[in-house]
Amino acid sequence: MLFQQHKRRLYTWTSPDGQHRNQMDYILCSQRWRSSIQSTKTRPGADCGSDHELLIAKFRLKLKKIGKTIRPFRYDLNQIPYDYTVEVRNRFKGLDLIDRVPDELWNEVRDIVQETGIKTIPVEKKCNKAKWLSGEALQIAVKRREARSKGEKERHKHLNAEFQRIARRDKKAFLSDQCKEIEENNSMGKTRDLLKKIRDTKGTFHAKMGSIKDRNGMDLTEAEDIKKRWQEYTEELYKKDHHDQDNHDGVITHLESDILECEVKRVLESITTNKASGGDGIPVELFQILKDDAMKYTSKFGKLSSGHRTGKGQFSFQSQRKAMPKNAQTTAQLHSSHMLVK
Numbered sequence: 001m002l003f004q005q006h007k008r009r010l011y012t013w014t015s016p017d018g019q020h021r022n023q024m025d026y027i028l029c030s031q032r033w034r035s036s037i038q039s040t041k042t043r044p045g046a047d048c049g050s051d052h053e054l055l056i057a058k059f060r061l062k063l064k065k066i067g068k069t070i071r072p073f074r075y076d077l078n079q080i081p082y083d084y085t086v087e088v089r090n091r092f093k094g095l096d097l098i099d100r101v102p103d104e105l106w107n108e109v110r111d112i113v114q115e116t117g118i119k120t121i122p123v124e125k126k127c128n129k130a131k132w133l134s135g136e137a138l139q140i141a142v143k144r145r146e147a148r149s150k151g152e153k154e155r156h157k158h159l160n161a162e163f164q165r166i167a168r169r170d171k172k173a174f175l176s177d178q179c180k181e182i183e184e185n186n187s188m189g190k191t192r193d194l195l196k197k198i199r200d201t202k203g204t205f206h207a208k209m210g211s212i213k214d215r216n217g218m219d220l221t222e223a224e225d226i227k228k229r230w231q232e233y234t235e236e237l238y239k240k241d242h243h244d245q246d247n248h249d250g251v252i253t254h255l256e257s258d259i260l261e262c263e264v265k266r267v268l269e270s271i272t273t274n275k276a277s278g279g280d281g282i283p284v285e286l287f288q289i290l291k292d293d294a295m296k297y298t299s300k301f302g303k304l305s306s307g308h309r310t311g312k313g314q315f316s317f318q319s320q321r322k323a324m325p326k327n328a329q330t331t332a333q334l335h336s337s338h339m340l341v342k
Helices: 031-036 082-093 102-120 135-150 153-188 191-202 223-237 261-270 292-304
Strands: 037-043 054-059
Touching: 031 037, 082 102, 082 292, 135 153, 153 191, 261 292
Parallel strands: none
Antiparallel strands: 037 054
């Protein structure tokens, strides 16, 4: 070690009989950051379930300042209370819909939904510890930590074996219950719950990288060949089909009809749920639960935003969207709440 520490802070391994102590573990650091290391030492009292001691380092590092990101409010969408619906409906009744600028009206509706949701809907809770550990196993883990801190090796060894035995039993029972729920969801046709339970049980999916093939199906290994193949593939995706009658190069300038409440109702009933919210942070479920009120006000957005105000109560509209070919490979994904008024 480069730093002066007490002897009890220098050893990283203890022999099973407790008679020998050695320094076997080290912290590797690039030569560039060597001057940033302040100190290194072990923590003999740490309960890490190993005959090695926890080795830590204190370092000073100046990081690049980055902008703060606001984490979205995670609503527990399975527990939306009735109070949310009542309060949102009451606040909607106080909105003035006559001669309103679309952006201002949408901002008011968005604020009402967000404020009421944060106040009435509980936060989605996430469990950081292993899901299968029972209360009995957690109590033994606490006792094991206390025994280690007091230096009671025999008691710590006994409690560690007991913890491992109970943890294996709990995990086996947990997986058995999960498999039963998966079978029930499969038999009842609950595809979403089935796939969600499988993902939760299996854990994080790590995609496997496959080989890149050329037009003839041969594997490419050279970096330049792979880069060239990606370039060809991307160019093909955006290549225009001049024989496609739906491929319009001009700009559509005709007026679009107002959005009807029946169209909004159809979107609310068919839109996919349990999806990530957009930039506004509002899940689509918060609109679906409002039913008729959601249809009424979102259809107003469509009528107001169908053009830009040019005079006294008159609107003119000029769409800047160009028609996309049928064989387009990329699409724009709209935000969930914005999907209702597009």
